[in-house]
Amino acid sequence: MLFLGVPNKLEGQTQAPTRRRLSQSQEDYVKALYHLGAATALVSTSQLAERLQVSAASATEMLGKLAALDLVSHDRYRGASLTATGESVALQIVRHHRLLEMYLSQKLGYGWDEVHDEAELLEHVISERMEQRIYEVLGKPEVDCHGDPIPTLQGQVPQAAHRSLLAVGVGERLRVRRVSDRDPDKLRALEHLGLRLDVQVEVLRESVYEGPIEVRVGGRRRQVPLGIARVVFVG
Ligand SMILES: [Zn+2]
Known part of the structure; x- marks a missing residue:
């Protein structure tokens, strides 16, 4: 740091x-x-x-x-x-x-x-x-x-230097380090997906034709829309 x-x-x-x-x-x-x-x-x-x-x-x-x-x-x-x-x-x-x-x-x-x-x-x-x-x-x-x-x-x-979750390749396992604070709806969506600070996230599938990415978080597979992945930073 x-x-x-x-x-x-x-x-x-x-x-x-x-x-x-x-x-x-x-x-x-x-x-x-x-x-x-x-x-x-x-x-x-x-x-x-x-x-x-x-x-x-x-x-x-x-x-x-x-x-x-x-x-x-x-x-x-x-x-x-x-x-x-x-x-x-x-x-x-x-x-x-x-x-x-x-x-x-x-x-x-x-x-x-x-x-x-x-x-x-x-x-x-x-x-x-x-x-x-x-x-x-x-x-x-x-x-x-x-x-x-x-x-x-x-x-x-x-x-x-944390990367956006969008920039993470398949198979990489990182932790959530920062999320944007500006949109309460997106923060509620993150909470719902289990994407809290410090949890481990693994990208399982990248976006195809602007579709959601798929991640494993807290032992579950989750679909994450691009607009949500964009406000999550991992490292
Ligand atoms: Zn704030």
Whole structure:
């Protein structure tokens, strides 16, 4: 597991004041840019607008505001990316989100299909102090209930190279390491198929003409639709 260093202008300082000035919507934009790969690549306004389900005009306007706050560098024609400060803010929000998901599932009995929407709301309002308490009460976890890495306070994100279940060949036996948290219906389908974190899965038959793949999981043969296999990552 390698750690990707992240330039962090705020390191060593109290990080909260930067975020306290931001609205929920501004934080959502920063986080969306992070998830769309803004740390390494430029994100187009249309990509961002699609992810956040807003108009291109709204996205352009917000990018201007975030650029004025030194969170984003934005070129109208080439696209937008996070500055070091913007990335630091994004990682704080992602850390909140993933710790909250873990807390809701481990301590409050939520299903893994229920936690994402709650965390989307709560991530904007909990204090750094509460985040620290949650982290400690959970035993300082490195990943959340979907297998997503929890950024450290210093802004490091452990990266593991897991493959999509779609890319696995017949006969390979691997373990489920991560699933996408964005679609509750797909998470319920995964649960139903027994595809939980850390279970072993063996591919028995690859997809033919876009049909489902067949796997063995928990001693049973299961048909997994491609749209479901796509959100499962194994290693
Ligand atoms: Zn989530």
